[in-house]
Amino acid sequence: MLAEQGGLCAICVKAPAEHVDHCHETGRVRALLCSNCNGGLGQFKDDPVVLRAAAEYVLRYRALQAGEGAAL
16 A cells, blocks of 8 residues: 555645554444644544635635635
8 A cells, every 4th residue: 555655644645654553433444644634634533524614715825825814
């Protein structure tokens, strides 16, 4: 798996893959992640709705910073 991922995190594809990520419901291994991405998934409790909301929040903030968006 490490070789298949080129030694890099399956999410950010920048940092070294150091952690075996698994589904907490099934126990199945998903991929190898870096510390930051692994911790982030844990903090967001693997909830895709919350993860998408966080991504949208960051995109909105970036748009505001670029002067392209309305107030939060």
